Amino acid sequence: MNSTTSSGPLLVILTTLLSPSLFAQQPLDGYIAEGLTNNLVVQQRTIALEQAMLGLKDARSLFLPSANLNSSYLSGEGGRYFDFPVGDLVNPAYSTLNQLIGSEVFPQVENVKGYLNPNNYYDAHVRTSMPVLNTDLIHNKRIQQQQVQLKDYEVDIYKRQLVKEIKQAYYQVLLADAGIRTYESALELLQRNLAVSESLERNGKGVPAQVLRSRSELERIRTQLVTAKAQGANARRYFNFLLNKPMDSAVDTQYDVRAALADTTRYTEVDISRREELAALRTGVDLRNSQFKLADQYWVPKLGTFIDLGYQGIDWSTDSNADYYLFGVTLDVPVFNGLRNRNQRQRALLGVRSAELEEMQVTNQLRLGADVARNDLDASLSALQSATAQEASARSYFNLIETGYRAGVNTLIEYIDGRNQLTSSEVQLFVAYYTTLQRLAELERATATYPLSN
Structure with missing residues (x-):
């Protein structure tokens, strides 16, 4: 809208x-x-x-x-185990065969006791x-x-x-510069006016009050000029900071x-x-x-x-x-x-x-x-x-x-x-x-x- x-x-x-x-x-x-x-x-x-x-x-x-x-590597002994009665399973058959042959061709086998923990085991693979x-x-x-x-x-x-x-x-920089120029122009004019007033006083054609007033006004403008210059410097610093x-x-x-x-x-x-x-x-x-x-x-x-x-x-x-x-x-x-x-x-x-x-x-x-x-x-x-x-x-x-x-x-x-x-x-x-x-x-x-x- x-x-x-x-x-x-x-x-x-x-x-x-x-x-x-x-x-x-x-x-x-x-x-x-x-x-x-x-x-x-x-x-x-x-x-x-x-x-x-x-x-x-x-x-x-x-x-x-x-x-x-x-990858992983495992090696251990002891711990959980299992009994595998391989001797009890095959030894009777081996004995019968040896009797038939008449020779000890088939030796007796011991039962096996195995551990669940692997010994010297490795696994390495790439998984995608x-x-x-x-x-x-x-x-x-x-x-x-x-x-x-x-x-x-x-x-x-x-x-x-x-x-x-x-x-x-x-714009703040420009404003400060414009103010400085204005006060400088006013200061220059007042300085000329003060010089004229002092000359008139020395020649007996002026009064001290005019000189004092001119000096007072001159100092006032001078103070405003100093303030304007300080504001201008600060404005420039902030502008350059940005x-x-x-x-x-x-x-x-x-x-x-x-x-x-x-x-x-x-x-x-x-x-x-x-x-x-x-x-x-x-x-x-x-x-x-x-x-x-x-x-x-x-x-x-x-x-x-x-x-x-x-x-x-x-x-x-x-x-x-x-x-x-x-x-x-x-x-x-x-x-x-x-x-x-x-x-x-x-x-x-x-x-x-x-x-x-x-x-x-x-x-x-x-x-x-x-x-x-x-x-x-x-x-x-x-x-x-x-x-x-x-x-x-x-x-x-x-x-x-x-x-x-x-x-x-x-x-x-x-x-x-x-x-x-x-x-x-x-x-x-x-x-x-x-x-x-x-x-x-x-x-x-x-x-x-x-x-x-x-």
């Missing part, structure tokens, strides 16, 4: 200032590409995606035959096994595929969040604000259908359904086959009687498991319902967030329009006061007040510009419109 809002005349201030030459490549795009490549969290999320893909490969490999070499019917493997592969999709969405979700943070951090660069790296501030503000004309409609969060939520529901199917089909028998090829014998014999093969089929049919399978099925069903409710809730939250971002952008555009008008008025007023002050018509207090109004309006105009850009970045994030290259 889309919601439609219109900026109306608020965009006139922007569109009238734009020309085709302003849409050149901005340095911010390069910083974003650099951040998406070097950011540590992106690298961590990418590693998690690669791990999930390896898990999917493992799930697929379970359908293939597996071969293992098994393969599943024939196992629904757990089918569902497990599907679950692993969906987990890979979720990890992929998580990477893109964080990338979009990182794009927004990089943009807002960059890019995983040295904190003191230089930042290219050659940025066309008006060209960037042209993007506001694209957001007459708010559409969240491109959000990766929605696809991730749907995949999460599908994953829960796969887990339910896995639990629901616990009763399906599991059928497998195996074959052993090897040698076994006594005293390490390897003659033709030692080699052997053994083929088998395994069948596992669940009969009763203390109702645990039924409980697992019910838990999986509740998990599906919980995922569906989460999808509904987050979808509504995303839609609300996009609408709020659109309204915030409209408010910022209105504030920008007002700040532009205020700055123009303050500049005109100061020019009049400055001319009158030089002519001796206006007082120093009026001059300083006019300068303060101009400085404040310039700062507020820069704040309005970069606040609008930050709101634009938030709306871009809310609608997932920034092109991500995978």
